[in-house]
Amino acid sequence: QLQLQESGPGLVKSSETLSLTCTVSGDSTSSDDYYWSWIRQTPEKGLEWIGSIVYSGRAFYNPSLRDRVTISVDTSTKQFSLTVTSMTAADTALYYCARRVDTGLGAYFDHWGQGTLVTVSS
């Protein structure tokens, strides 16, 4: 059974950098059918796709966050990571990691982590 687990700080200061890690268990990250993804949620905006990365390391980002976001993958440890620079109060959110299935016939998120709350303080 595939499981994803987010880890990282729950509190980040304004203007600093957030780093989160997602650990995958029960499946391999080494398939280009899977895009390992980060999604965040706020009460105001609901769910927001941040970006996704494939095994080969090619990453894709939400244009509205592209300048501040980096996603990387380490298949040896079955982890993928999210870095967001210049954090502001608007980045306070529940951050999820998820597996996206992308076969050419469909693109959807079939497995999600439990989420980790990140609060930006001034």
Added chain:
Amino acid sequence: QSALTQPASVSGSPGQSITISCTGTSIDIGSYKFVSWYQQDPGKAPKLIIYEVSKRPSGVSYRFSGSKSGNTASLTISGVQAEDEADYYCCSYVGSSKMVFGGGTKLTVL
């Protein structure tokens, strides 16, 4: 890319059918059959209930169905039950490996 448009809330009595709409544009829903729907209970992660417009993952009730016409996708819950009370989100592929979600709809079972 702009968020897809969903009604903020819908409601229905047990046994009724309810439909939640998800309106996009010609560059997302209108161009791809890559629409998915997620159910989110309070305090829980979203759960995939519909993918590729109308397919149900194993274990998802047959009462959930999806469709698409033009730039609008729809989720229908037939015979709504109290356990269906949750938030529902649509999602679409928008090309170049990018995705966009709807703003979410809160379903209240009266």
